[in-house]
Amino acid sequence: QLLAKREKYPAEQCLPGRKDALEDAPPESATHLWLQGRPLYPPFPDDTETVSFGMGCFWCSENLFMRLEKGIYSTSVGYTGGVTPNPTYEEVCSGKTNHAEVVRVVYKPEEVSFEDLLHRFWEGHDPTTQNRQGNDFGTPYRSAIYYSTEEQRATAERTRAQFQELLRARGVDAPI
Secondary structure: OOHHHHOOOOHHHOOOOOOOOOOOOOOOOOEOOOOOOOEOOOOOOOOOEEEEEEEOOHHHHHHHHHOOOOOEEEEEEEEEOOOOOOOOHHHHHOOOOOOEEEEEEEEOOOOOOHHHHHHHHHHOOOOOOOOEEOOEEOHHHOEEEEOOOHHHHHHHHHHHHHHHHHHHHOOOOOOO
């Protein structure tokens, strides 16, 4: 069972989930406490872009982004990258949803670049440990970038290669 959490399950072996959102999920009208009333859910202003980062515990990850001095419009935590609709925390922890814990970052590119966000992402966790961050292990804690534009994808791939080279120069040969 322990080893099963280190790899994703075939989709047909994942939990079925549910059609409707969980009762204790924030309502669509929910706002962000730290970011002073900004919405957690779309629609977001036209001058914003979104990206989701998987980098271990989503609460710790969210804290890294929501406290940036400028450019962050909103953040929220949740699960993505899997197949189970509207999973519970316990279902995600089982590994049988294929979801990752993520922080969604809504940002203003005029105020903070995507490359700056990626800098925080690469340095804010250990992307060389497969499906593990600290004491948290399993596929929910994988390192992942869920981009929303092709430009973001290209920038993420470029900075991944740069960070990989930096790690190698410092004696870390593990792949990202």
